[in-house]
Amino acid sequence: MIGVVLIGTGILPEERAREFRSLTDVSIASDMKVIKEPTFDDNTFIYAVNDVAQRGIDIVQGDARVKQILDESKVKEATVTIAAVQPTVMTDRQSGKLLHSSAGQVIITANWQLVEGALYSEPKNPTQIANKKVESHQQIWNILVDVDKGQVTQVAQQADRVITDTVQSNVVRADVNMFVPKAVLIGAGSEISWSNPSNLPHNVVGSFNQTTALDANNITAMISKNSIDSNNTNLETAEVIAIDSGFIEPNASWQYRFDKEGVFNYLCTIHAEEGMRGTVIVTRSSASS
Numbered sequence: 001m002i003g004v005v006l007i008g009t010g011i012l013p014e015e016r017a018r019e020f021r022s023l024t025d026v027s028i029a030s031d032m033k034v035i036k037e038p039t040f041d042d043n044t045f046i047y048a049v050n051d052v053a054q055r056g057i058d059i060v061q062g063d064a065r066v067k068q069i070l071d072e073s074k075v076k077e078a079t080v081t082i083a084a085v086q087p088t089v090m091t092d093r094q095s096g097k098l099l100h101s102s103a104g105q106v107i108i109t110a111n112w113q114l115v116e117g118a119l120y121s122e123p124k125n126p127t128q129i130a131n132k133k134v135e136s137h138q139q140i141w142n143i144l145v146d147v148d149k150g151q152v153t154q155v156a157q158q159a160d161r162v163i164t165d166t167v168q169s170n171v172v173r174a175d176v177n178m179f180v181p182k183a184v185l186i187g188a189g190s191e192i193s194w195s196n197p198s199n200l201p202h203n204v205v206g207s208f209n210q211t212t213a214l215d216a217n218n219i220t221a222m223i224s225k226n227s228i229d230s231n232n233t234n235l236e237t238a239e240v241i242a243i244d245s246g247f248i249e250p251n252a253s254w255q256y257r258f259d260k261e262g263v264f265n266y267l268c269t270i271h272a273e274e275g276m277r278g279t280v281i282v283t284r285s286s287a288s289s
């Protein structure tokens with residue numbers, strides 16, 4: 001089997017993602033191994049394609065430079081995604097053994113947003129942030145590992161990518177690898193429009209979990225515990241609705257109306273490895289915009 005990903009420094013993540021997962025293969029189910037999902041106080045996702053790739057993750061997490069990156073990301077309340085690129089794996093014809101290159105690569109992505117210069121850590125009602133300046137940051141590190149020696153051989157930090165925009169009420173931008181704003185709080189009956197001003201297709205895929213026990217004071221915990229890939233055992237879920245926008249092409253938009261209270265954690269399946277994910281919290285209609 002040849003490596004799933006061909007990668008070189010200088011390739012933008014969203015371009016790499018096109019190689020990573022075929023655009024035609026869009027489903028919330030993927031062949032990615034989810035190694036870690038966020039907990040209440042650690043908003044980190046970890047993915048690997050296979051066991052060999054996972055070895056790279058283990059090595060990277062033991063590295064002091066990486067620990068510093070993760071500590072600094074935590075201060076910014078960034079959503080961190082650690083994704084291992086699969087080393088080239090071959091089968092030896094005579095022995096049948098799996099051979100793989102010692103060169104592994106791990107990508108760490110940290111995404112965080114500011115509204116009017118302040119960290120945007122809790123979802124706000126679109127009317128509260130409408131017309132305000134939002135800044136979305138994405139920082140990426142390419143980390144090379146020697147899988148055989150168990151060492152990190154290079155930590156390369158790419159430029160901080162920043163998107164600046166003015167928030168429009170009930171509109172979420174699906175921009176380069178980021179949903180902006182990343183989380184919104186709306187009243188039941190409200191419609192959200194996802195617009196795509198970027199030059200790549202994106203999608204909005206996830207499960208809406210209707211809940212009758214919505215605790216608005218504990219929104220952050222609900223987001224982290226009620227993540228996309230896990231069964232939300234902590235919520236009294238009345239109904240789960242699968243939502244899939246299909247591709248939202250450049251300069252197009254897609255709308256969805258949320259009629260019931262609940263939580264919608266979603267991602268762009270094309271750019272999930274770069275942390276392209278968002279949340280819509282739907283409260284009682286009295287909180288509606």
Ligand SMILES: [Cu+2]
Nearest residue numbers: 202268270271
């Ligand atoms: Cu995307």
